[in-house]
Amino acid sequence: METVTILFHGNCFDGAASAALFKNFYETSLGHEARFVFVPLAHEVGFSYDDRMFTGDVNVVLDFRYPPSEKVTWWFDHHRTTFIVSSDRQHLEARPDPDHFTWNPEAPSNTGLMAKILSSRFDFQLQPWHESLVQWADLIDSASFETPDVAVELLEPAMAFAYFLDQCHDQEILVRFIEDLSEGRTVDELAALPFWSSRLNALRQRCWDMVEDIKGLLEVKQRVSFLDLSDQEVAGYNKFIPYYLAPLINYSVAIMKREKQFKISVGTNPWSKGLTAETRADIGSLCKKYGGGGHFAVGGIPFPHEHEEDARAAALEITEYLREFTSRQDSDRKKDLLEESPNFDILDQQ
Ligand SMILES: [Mn+2]
Incomplete structure (x- = not known):
C-alpha cells in the first residue's frame, strides 16, 4: 500500500484541519487507499527542510513554509512569510504541476484555501462538515472573534479544540484528532464523544481557573x-x-x-x-x-x-x-x- 506523509503546521487548529481535509480528499475524491503518516512542524529559528523528512511515496506539506524539494508533490499555504529564501519562489514558479502547489497570503485559513482549490480543480465534493470546518478555521486563524469571551470561555467546541491543539504535545492524540475529523464528523460531533468531551472539559476548567488566578495579578x-x-x-x-x-x-x-x-x-x-x-x-x-x-x-x-x-x-x-x-x-x-x-x-x- 502507498504511504502518504502529511507534514503540517503543528499546535494549530488550521494545520490539523488541513491535514484532515487532505486525507479525506485523497481517500474519497481520488479514491486511493493509503497509509497516512502525520508529521507536525513548528516555526523554529533556523528551520529548514531536509529531504529525509519526506518519507512517503507521496509527500504533502500543508499550512507551512514552501518546501523546495522534488519529493513533495502537494503543497498549500497562506503564510505571508512562506518563502525562506528568494530562490524558493523561483523553485515554485518552475514546478511542472502548478495545480498541486497553491499559495494565497490573502486566504484567512489554509483549510479554506484548500477547500476552494480542491473543489474547483479536483472535483472534490464539499459536504456540510467541510463547510463548517472551513468557517471555524477562517475565524480561528484570523482571530476574528467578536469578543475575547469566545477565546477564553471556550464554550464553542471548535474554540476548545483550538486551545487544546495549541497546548497539545502528545502526537498520538493529535493524530487521533485528525483521523477522527477526517472520517466526516463536524467538530461539534467530535466534541460530544466521551474521549474528547472529558479532555475539553478539563481544559476549560484549567482555563477558567487561570482567569481567577490572573484576576488578582x-x-x-x-x-x-x-x-x-x-x-x-x-x-x-x-x-x-x-x-x-x-x-x-x-x-x-x-x-x-x-x-x-x-x-x-x-x-x-x-x-x-x-x-x-x-x-x-x-x-x-x-x-x-x-x-x-x-x-x-x-x-x-x-x-x-x-x-x-x-x-x-x-x-x-x-x-x-x-x-x-x-x-x-x-x-x-x-x-x-x-x-x-x-x-x-x-x-x-x-
Ligand atoms: Mn494557517
Whole structure:
C-alpha cells in the first residue's frame, strides 16, 4: 500500500484541519487507499527542510513554509512569510504541476484555501462538515472573534479544540484528532464523544481557573496590562485572558516561566477600538530589540532560566515604553480633536 506523509503546521487548529481535509480528499475524491503518516512542524529559528523528512511515496506539506524539494508533490499555504529564501519562489514558479502547489497570503485559513482549490480543480465534493470546518478555521486563524469571551470561555467546541491543539504535545492524540475529523464528523460531533468531551472539559476548567488566578495579578495602567507569572511554571497560558479581564487595554505584556526558559509575551488587543494601522506600536520590532521577534501585533522574547532578573527588567521596560506610547497618543488625539473643532469643547464630552 502507498504511504502518504502529511507534514503540517503543528499546535494549530488550521494545520490539523488541513491535514484532515487532505486525507479525506485523497481517500474519497481520488479514491486511493493509503497509509497516512502525520508529521507536525513548528516555526523554529533556523528551520529548514531536509529531504529525509519526506518519507512517503507521496509527500504533502500543508499550512507551512514552501518546501523546495522534488519529493513533495502537494503543497498549500497562506503564510505571508512562506518563502525562506528568494530562490524558493523561483523553485515554485518552475514546478511542472502548478495545480498541486497553491499559495494565497490573502486566504484567512489554509483549510479554506484548500477547500476552494480542491473543489474547483479536483472535483472534490464539499459536504456540510467541510463547510463548517472551513468557517471555524477562517475565524480561528484570523482571530476574528467578536469578543475575547469566545477565546477564553471556550464554550464553542471548535474554540476548545483550538486551545487544546495549541497546548497539545502528545502526537498520538493529535493524530487521533485528525483521523477522527477526517472520517466526516463536524467538530461539534467530535466534541460530544466521551474521549474528547472529558479532555475539553478539563481544559476549560484549567482555563477558567487561570482567569481567577490572573484576576488578582493583572496590573492595568494607561491602557497597558502587565502580568508577572515568573514565579510559577505556566504550561498553558491563554493569551486572550488580559483582554477578557480588561477590555479597554491597548497592549498586554506578560512574563512567564516555561519548562526550559522565561518568556516575555507582548500583544496588541485585537478588540481595541482606538487603534489604527498608523497609530499602533510595532510589537515585533520592539521585541527584536531585546533579542526576540514576532509580527506587527504580537511578539515574544525568550530568556534562559539563569537570566531571570534581565527578563523581568526587560518586561517592565517594555511595559513602561508602551504606557508612555499610549498616553502620548491619547494627548495627541485630544489635541487633534481640539484643532478640528475649536469652538466645541470636546474634552468635556469624553
Ligand atoms: Mn494557517
